[in-house]
Amino acid sequence: MEVCQDIQIDPVLRDGNFTELPMKQTANLRANQILIVILSGIITLWYILLLWKRSKLYFHSWNVPGPMNLPFIGIAYLFLGTNATDIMGTLIKIQKQYPNYFKAWFGPKLLYFLSDPVHLEKVLTNPKSLNKDDLYDFISEVIGTGIMTAKVKKWRKHRKVIMPAFNQKILESFVEIFADQSEVFADQLEKYVGRKDLDLFKLISSCTLDIICETAMGVKMNLQTTDCDFGHNLDKIMEIVTYRIFHIWQHIRIMRMLFPMNWQFRNYEKKFRDFTTAVVKRKMEEYEAAKQNYRKSSLVAAIEEENPKRKLAFLDLILENSNFTEKELIEEVEIFLIAGTDTTASAICCILTMLGMFQDIQQKVYEEIFEIMGPDRKVVPADLPEMKYTERVIKESLRIFPVAAFFVRSVGENIDMGEFVVPEGSSVFFGPVHIQRNPKYWPDPLKFDPDRFLPENVAKRHPCTYIPFSFGPRNCIGVRYAMMNMKTILANTLRRYKVFTQYKSIKEIKLKSNVVLRMKDGSKVWVESR
Numbered sequence: 001m002e003v004c005q006d007i008q009i010d011p012v013l014r015d016g017n018f019t020e021l022p023m024k025q026t027a028n029l030r031a032n033q034i035l036i037v038i039l040s041g042i043i044t045l046w047y048i049l050l051l052w053k054r055s056k057l058y059f060h061s062w063n064v065p066g067p068m069n070l071p072f073i074g075i076a077y078l079f080l081g082t083n084a085t086d087i088m089g090t091l092i093k094i095q096k097q098y099p100n101y102f103k104a105w106f107g108p109k110l111l112y113f114l115s116d117p118v119h120l121e122k123v124l125t126n127p128k129s130l131n132k133d134d135l136y137d138f139i140s141e142v143i144g145t146g147i148m149t150a151k152v153k154k155w156r157k158h159r160k161v162i163m164p165a166f167n168q169k170i171l172e173s174f175v176e177i178f179a180d181q182s183e184v185f186a187d188q189l190e191k192y193v194g195r196k197d198l199d200l201f202k203l204i205s206s207c208t209l210d211i212i213c214e215t216a217m218g219v220k221m222n223l224q225t226t227d228c229d230f231g232h233n234l235d236k237i238m239e240i241v242t243y244r245i246f247h248i249w250q251h252i253r254i255m256r257m258l259f260p261m262n263w264q265f266r267n268y269e270k271k272f273r274d275f276t277t278a279v280v281k282r283k284m285e286e287y288e289a290a291k292q293n294y295r296k297s298s299l300v301a302a303i304e305e306e307n308p309k310r311k312l313a314f315l316d317l318i319l320e321n322s323n324f325t326e327k328e329l330i331e332e333v334e335i336f337l338i339a340g341t342d343t344t345a346s347a348i349c350c351i352l353t354m355l356g357m358f359q360d361i362q363q364k365v366y367e368e369i370f371e372i373m374g375p376d377r378k379v380v381p382a383d384l385p386e387m388k389y390t391e392r393v394i395k396e397s398l399r400i401f402p403v404a405a406f407f408v409r410s411v412g413e414n415i416d417m418g419e420f421v422v423p424e425g426s427s428v429f430f431g432p433v434h435i436q437r438n439p440k441y442w443p444d445p446l447k448f449d450p451d452r453f454l455p456e457n458v459a460k461r462h463p464c465t466y467i468p469f470s471f472g473p474r475n476c477i478g479v480r481y482a483m484m485n486m487k488t489i490l491a492n493t494l495r496r497y498k499v500f501t502q503y504k505s506i507k508e509i510k511l512k513s514n515v516v517l518r519m520k521d522g523s524k525v526w527v528e529s530r
């Protein structure tokens with residue numbers, strides 16, 4: 001009671017006699033009311049303009065099915081409090097409810113999730129849908145606007161310059177690097193024979209990063225045999241990028257800055273950038289020196305004359321054939337590191353898990369490899385096209401585990417799908433898992449059957465029922481590189497080890513996504529010497 005008596009109450013409020021409010025207070029109240037009216041007016045006007053701007057999107061999408069959208073945030077609430085695993089699980093759950101297509105607002109963005117191959121082809125081959133969605137800005141924040149994230153005008157120019165660097169002759173020259181580095185990987189596995197605590201992804205991603213560094217930049221990193229946090233930094237960067245894409249409050253720059261995650265991000269990013277910048281600078285100096293010493297019109301010819309044994313890297317070829325600035329060169333090199341490392345590493349983990357689960361298939365792959373190159377001969381380019389069964393196994397694994405978890409295109413003109421129109425200004429979200437595990441196109445979809453990829457079976461399917469490397473003019477530029485690399489790694493691993501996994505069925509494997517799709521609980525693989 002005593003405590004209550006201490007509280008001093010304004011006599012006007014206590015007595016309820018508001019007519020006695022002093023003049024100054026009344027004026028303040030009026031000013032506040034006017035301010036509220038003006039603010040409400042502005043917000044209403046802004047909202048009407050917004051509705052007007054989006055009227056075409058509303059018009060085309062109102063009768064397209066989809067999950068419940070909340071005002072302003074759309075379906076973003078479904079991702080509240082989710083991590084990399086839940087994000088993938090949530091997406092798969094929603095897509096299961098809408099087998100062919102659905103729409104969803106994600107904040108101010110209208111997304112179409114398409115799963116019918118005919119619809120996919122229409123978007124992926126439409127020249128006005130070549131731009132990536134601005135969700136890629138989170139990736140651009142790390143690696144700038146190289147070929148992967150660039151807008152169409154720049155993309156066309158860069159793709160034209162970079163494409164010849166992926167020609168067959170250059171790719172064949174890389175096989176020696178694939179073979180050497182995968183032999184180091186097989187040596188590293190020796191320490192883990194019979195051990196179930198093998199962290200396969202960690203080992204294999206150091207291998208794929210070593211390979212990318214050497215083939216893209218001409219730098220031997222030896223990440224497999226030394227203790228270096230370069231791979232860890234890259235992994236953390238991608239984890240944060242995924243978190244930002246799916247958590248809508250992270251789309252507001254000021255909000256991002258407030259999270260401690262932002263400082264970690266800057267730290268990882270700086271280390272990554274310092275490294276790539278140093279390599280590109282060194283390369284450019286090397287070229288200047290080679291040019292002056294040899295006075296060749298072709299820089300590549302000068303390098304070859306100086307050291308005929310030296311392997312040319314993508315960076316050498318791009319330097320030779322373009323007038324890219326230092327910044328552009330750094331961006332392209334970083335794209336290769338991001339696009340080529342974890343994708344290949346995760347794919348190898350999934351393939352080895354499948355081979356561990358299906359021992360009869362592993363035996364067939366082993367026999368094919370043994371027949372082509374014997375127990376220990378070094379892999380050479382001519383071996384790779386011969387590995388036909390192995391190739392089918394890789395493809396079937398990428399069907400069930402399409403490691404590029406999703407990609408998003410911005411739509412530049414209305415695309416008529418028959419039953420509905422995907423309007424200009426919206427975006428299309430592609431989740432290959434959904435279409436590639438759809439029983440409509442893949443009977444008994446969780447059955448691991450490499451013969452689905454026999455030529456006669458492939459011919460029966462629409463090409464867009466299988467899109468692990470995307471489709472159309474903006475597909476993966478590294479598809480042949482990746483296949484050659486994966487075959488070489490498998491040849492060197494399976495000739496020395498038998499692979500096993502603790503998983504009993506594909507159904508029990510949960511997925512997660514750091515942009516790249518991975519197994520949530522790891523591959524649970526262990527190896528025994530042959």
Ligand code: HEM
Binds near residue numbers: 336343347468477
């Ligand atoms: C199993 C391995 C791989 C898979 C499944 C894969 C998948 C993909 C997919 C789905 C895209 C389209 C992404 C999008 O539209 O946003 C893509 C683009 C790209 N990939 Fe790959 N990739 C793999 C390996 C590689 C490798 C090894 C490299 C480089 C050496 C590479 C370089 C690129 C580049 C540069 C792009 C952008 C192409 C463009 O926009 O023109 N990828 N990849």
